[in-house]
Amino acid sequence: MTEIPLEHVHVAPDGDPDRAPAVFVLHGRGADEEDLLPVAESLPDDLHVISLRAPDRLQGGYTWYELDLSGGGLHESQPHAADFRRSLELIEESVTAATDAYGLDADRIGLLGFSQGAITSFSLLVEDPGSYDWVVGLHGYLPDSHADLASDGIEGKPVFVGAGTGDRVIPESRAEAAADRLAELGADVTYGTYATGHGIGREELADVVDFVEARLE
Structure with missing residues (x-):
């Protein structure tokens, strides 16, 4: 089996796994590869589910990058450039390796990310839209490094952007700006706001499931 650079959990589909579609799941800051499995x-x-673990330890979990707070604190934070580039490359390498190792359909690969995982997913899509069939990004934003x-x-390209009206970590306005920019670039954006904080509620999850089901029809 091809070595996959990032630690991960793989959940095979119920049906024939050969050439089946897949979703790569990217967790948030301080979580791990099991955090979003209930969503998946x-x-x-x-679907093949491949939930990747971020490369760097952070307290009891892991992080994709450190935060650059020079712009004015958490609400204006950006990814630390070097850390972010390393994680983007590790994810790209892991997607390629997992596609080979698990016999995935390379033309039917989605991304699902929360918080830092959403920020990373949006950036991967902008850099290389041909590699991803669809993207779900929840409670994230498009960083300055990729916005222009x-x-x-x-x-x-179908993209679902979810935001919480009570999110005090990544304000709704930042997710909305990401949705607007992705739409300007030409993506087919579905934008939803939910009466939640920095987390995924039942209504948001139901809309995500509907979105993904429509992509697989």
């Missing part, structure tokens, strides 16, 4: 378990059973990039091939 709500998705259609014919052109993105050839993103036209019509």
Whole structure:
């Protein structure tokens, strides 16, 4: 089996695993590869689920990057550039390796990320839209490093952006700005706001499930 750079959990589909579609799951800051499995378990059973662990330890969990707070604190934070680039490359390498190792359909790969995982997912999509069939980003934003990039091939790409009206970690306005920018680039954006804080509630999860089911039809 091809070595996959990032530690991960793999959940095989209920049906034939050969060339089945897949979703790569990217957790938030301070969590781990098991944190979003309850969300992934709500998705259609014919998906490979590969939940990746971020590379750096943070307290009891892991982080994709350290925060650059020079812009004015947590609400204006940005990814630390070097850390962020390293994680983006590790994820890209892990997607390629897992596609080979688990026999995934390379044309039907989605990303699902929360918080730092959403920020990372949006950035991966902008950099290389041809590698991803759809993206779900919950309670995240598009960082400055990627907000002004052109993105050839993103036209019509389905993207779900979720935000919490009571989110005190990543304000709703930052998620809305990401949705607006992705739409400007040509992505087919579904934007939802929910009466939650920095977490995924039942209504948001139900909308995510509907979105992913529609992508697999």
